[in-house]
Amino acid sequence: MQTLRRKDILGLEEMSAEEITLILDTARSMREIMQRKIKKVPTLRGRSVLNLFYEPSTRTKASFELAQKYMSADSVSVAGTSSSLVKGETLKDTVRNVEVMGIECVIMRHPVSGSTAYLARNIEASVINAGDGMHEHPTQGLLDMFTMLDKKGRLENLKVVIVGDIRHSRVARSNIWGLQKMGAKVTVSGPRTLMPVDLQVFGVEYTPFLEEAVEEADVIMALRLQKERQEGGLFPSLREYSELYGLTTNRIAGAKEDVLIMHPGPMNRGVEISSEIADSPRSVILEQVTSGVAVRMALLYLLLGGTKEE
């Protein structure tokens, strides 16, 4: 099998359709491993990975850790609060110290956009971005595409609607870049104040009217709405947001019959998505989580597998 010819996975903007295809293909084989009775292969035996989470995370962190275990890699996880972060050590020093213990790959989540690019420049180990500020969350974008591909059989010409706070969302950015490279059409909807400035640079369609946005949609993805945005004066209230942009059966009636409902989690039920939608047969929100492990196994394999002589 091929490997990725790059040291780091920082974002989908810089990745080609061929690379994305390779990752998604590889993830399919990885999912088979997950379906076995004994979910473990020796592929990454003797390889060491650091999970460095400077922001709280349940799903992504568990997903990466399980991916490492299923592949037999050795890993350590450091969370922001328990580490030297609070002692004033710089990111560079923290990671260099762990690197000399033999780490070959660092998975990092960090609140500052571009921090993974900064880290990647400064260490020899591979860096996988597990979410950097508002910039990108490439593994989420990949697992979302994997899920769509799995359910729809294709990405090309799918109409994908992303609803909510695009402006502050790394998930939206990774999906927008990745999906368009794979030939899908992306429409975004939400209040104008939650859209990025110069939205046209992303090449997506925009309408502030949800009913209009979801017409004939193959996929609708709701984003988590963060309460701080209301305090920042970007919209008046959760109640109003939910009335205008919350996904309900009525509001998405114009979408295709077999529309997929997605959400990167964690959900605010009753705000950006109603429970009737989140728990409906059209919802693939839990499948997304399963896909996450497969995609992350694939990335670890493609970055670390076969690059080092035994």
Add this chain to the structure above:
Amino acid sequence: MKTLLIKGGRIIDPSREYDAQADLLVKDGLVEKVQKNIKSPSVAEVVEASGLVVFPGLIDMHVHLRDPGQEYKEDIFSGARAAAAGGYTALAAMANTEPVADDSSIIRYVKERAEGAAVRVYPIGALSKQLEGKEMAEIGRMKKFGAVAFSDDGKPVVNSMLMRNALQYAMGIDALIIVHEEDPYLFAGGAMHEGSVSSILGLRGIPAAAEEAMLARDLLLLKESGGRLHVAHVSTAGSVEMLRRAKGEGLQVSAEVTPHHLLLSDRAVKNTGYHTHTKVNPPLRSEEDRQALWEGLLDGTIDAIASDHAPHHPDDKDVEYDFAPFGIAGLETTLPLMLDQLSSGRVKGLTLSLLAERMSTAPARILGIEGGTLEEGKPADITIIDPEKSHTVNPGNWYSKSRNTPFAGRQLRGAPVCTIVDGRVVMKEGAVFEEGKRVG
């Protein structure tokens, strides 16, 4: 009687619209005469300048020396050496030190400490006490002790009433106010210019309106109060347009632009992979803004080029983008970068005499200080330039304590080769001299 003869250079003095091949004789620290073929067999020192260009000494009207308080980033001596190396004979030092230069004692400290420094150092006093934007600082007393202008630079004056009062008060004592235009609510914790690049990178944006809204306010207040105002580091097309109109209406407003805003756009943040050396305030703006700044500089809407030298310790910048301080160091790159723009022919209408005017004569006029001229009888502050000299920007060789430049590694054509202050050579071929002794 100390004499020095600069032989055979092209002498450009915008203060007298002089541009000719000539010799320049310096006697006792003053320009004795400028004419062709000066015969003076007894001169102590001859500077051979054929093929070189002679400017009145350059003046950087916007420098952060970090002294007192943050001497690990820069101090008066290292900053003055960097200035001499960069072809400057004088600089104006901003007030945002620790303690803030909001009191005559700090102004005196800076002046006294700068006595042995390589170039002339003119302190700028704070406009408000502690730069808090609440109460006016003692600008009259500071002026008496040598402050050449008053500014809360680094911070805007948010309180409109304070700004209005300060303009009126300053007019009464003929003091110059320099403003850093920034609406803090629109700035909103931004890290770079707000636009398509910030959207892609996911960095919080600083909209052009953050600068323009405050400039519009201050021009209104200036119109009402009379007096004069200098606008620091203009960065947007909208600001240039407003200044053009204000000048057309006869307002006494002047403005400066930095080389980084002229040469780089917000794309640099992306192209360098979020390198913190591109993080500066005001931020590197859009390509359209960049073009408008050149137009403003060439048509005289923008009066001066200033470095806004903002030195930081390398450790301060070696962090995640949001955590890095704003600022680009510019004392040792500003003139070479501008000369390179000239020699490359990229900018139509850019000439040596325009550079001399914007970097020497104009800053002297705006600040009301000596210099900016090679007139006979005036202090011999002189910058000699080799417009053909090729070199590479190498911060490792700087006299400044800082290294924070986005221009490292750039190949440039054109450099200062000799800096003369008060008739004494303070830099020759890149080596700086303090009181006659070579340093560094």
